[in-house]
Amino acid sequence: MANDHEGSPGTWETLPSPSKGRPETRLTNSRMIRGPVSWAVGDKQGTRRWYRQAKETKCGETDVRGSQRLIVPLSRGNRPEGPRGGKGASSHEPSEGNMPGTPRPDLVSTKRRRIAELARNGPDMAFTNLAHHIDIEWLHTAYDLTRKDGAVGVDGQTAAEYETNLEANLQDLLNRAKSGTYVAPPVRRVHIPKAGSATETRPLGIPTFEDKILQRAVLMVLEPVYETDFLDVSYGFRPGRGAHGALDALWRQTMNLRGGWMVDVDLRKFFDTIDHGHLREFLKRRVRDGVILRLIGKWLNAGVLEAGVVTTPEAGTPQGG
Numbered sequence: 001m002a003n004d005h006e007g008s009p010g011t012w013e014t015l016p017s018p019s020k021g022r023p024e025t026r027l028t029n030s031r032m033i034r035g036p037v038s039w040a041v042g043d044k045q046g047t048r049r050w051y052r053q054a055k056e057t058k059c060g061e062t063d064v065r066g067s068q069r070l071i072v073p074l075s076r077g078n079r080p081e082g083p084r085g086g087k088g089a090s091s092h093e094p095s096e097g098n099m100p101g102t103p104r105p106d107l108v109s110t111k112r113r114r115i116a117e118l119a120r121n122g123p124d125m126a127f128t129n130l131a132h133h134i135d136i137e138w139l140h141t142a143y144d145l146t147r148k149d150g151a152v153g154v155d156g157q158t159a160a161e162y163e164t165n166l167e168a169n170l171q172d173l174l175n176r177a178k179s180g181t182y183v184a185p186p187v188r189r190v191h192i193p194k195a196g197s198a199t200e201t202r203p204l205g206i207p208t209f210e211d212k213i214l215q216r217a218v219l220m221v222l223e224p225v226y227e228t229d230f231l232d233v234s235y236g237f238r239p240g241r242g243a244h245g246a247l248d249a250l251w252r253q254t255m256n257l258r259g260g261w262m263v264d265v266d267l268r269k270f271f272d273t274i275d276h277g278h279l280r281e282f283l284k285r286r287v288r289d290g291v292i293l294r295l296i297g298k299w300l301n302a303g304v305l306e307a308g309v310v311t312t313p314e315a316g317t318p319q320g321g
Contacts, residue, residue, distance in 0.1 A: 108141045108220070116224035119286075123229070126284065130221050131178065131291035139170045142217035146209070153208030154188050154305050162209050169210070177214055178291060184298035185211060187318045189306040203272070205304060205318020218295055225286055272316040276300050279317075 111133045118125070143166070148159035162169055176182040187205035194200040207215065223239065230238065235246035254260055280297070287293065303312040 108138055111138075112220065112224045115221065116228055119225045119228040126286055126288045127225060128288045130225075130287065130289040133221055134174070134177070134217050136171060136174055138220065139174055139213065139217055142213050142220060143170065145220075146212050146216050150209075150212070151188075151190070151206050153206050153211065154185055155208045157209050159209050170213075173210060173214060177217075177295065180291070180294060182214070182295065182298065184295075184302035186303040186305045186310050189304045189318070202319070204320030206320060207318075211299075214295070215299070218292060221292070222287065229286070271319045274316050276315060 115127075115130070115133070118127070146159075150159075152158055173182070185208050187207050190204050190206065191201040192204060194202040227238070233249070235241045235243070235249075250262070254262075279300070280293070283293065283296065300317065301312060303310045304318060
């Protein structure tokens with residue numbers, strides 16, 4: 001599936017505290033994110049519910065004023081140009097009065113919080129109805145979070161070309177994804193030098209731009225489920241986490257233990273040898289939504305285009321995107 005962890009800076013979207021009555025602005029990774037406060041004055045029930053969620057979640061943080069706030073990790077791609085973005089305009093900043101037809105990422109974040117809360121309260125529960133969260137607003141947010149400067153897929157379509165008829169393209173994509181008629185195109189495989197080796201290369205699979213959007217949309221609905229299951233010591237391919245955080249945690253633990261052994265282990269060709277059947281069974285432990293499982297199955301069987309020949313490996317998943 002598409003991975004924007006490489007080459008795409010992560011961003012934390014902080015939800016407003018219910019005790020505030022004005023929009024909140026926070027600078028993260030050299031970007032400003034603004035969000036309107038939606039709390040009604042005197043809404044005691046909503047306030048209690050918010051504090052209960054913030055207390056239960058593992059994603060809470062305490063600021064300098066000591067108020068605990070719930071944060072939702074997002075990863076933002078390059079800012080789009082055109083009718084929905086344009087240079088100098090933030091694609092995530094809501095227009096005054098929330099004009100009709102304008103994407104409202106706060107609604108998407110609310111849905112993701114609800115999924116995370118259900119997953120947290122039901123660690124053994126399998127979700128059977130996740131795809132209904134994916135609507136046109138969800139796809140708009142997925143589009144905004146998709147890199148616009150990446151390499152093109154097998155169809156040669158660029159982000160700029162897809163954006164020329166963005167609304168119709170996204171609606172058509174949504175219809176095909178929900179009806180089961182979406183056809184996952186093969187990924188275009190390229191090879192790049194492998195770090196630490198003078199002779200080995202690492203294969204990268206490059207999906208089409210539209211495929212990246214749909215993969216991002218599915219990632220956005222799965223991420224809140226599995227983020228509640230991951231251990232705190234896990235740093236790979238997680239929102240708001242990375243190698244620097246892992247090294248920092250390792251250093252702190254080493255200092256606390258006053259020394260110890262460190263073992264560097266690399267799983268050779270892990271992505272190339274993933275068993276599809278095992279992956280599906282593992283996925284069904286938490287997700288049994290037919291639309292989501294069908295899409296993932298199509299991506300696993302989409303095939304790889306290399307040197308003009310399409311092959312369909314029985315194991316493994318493409319890296320990159």
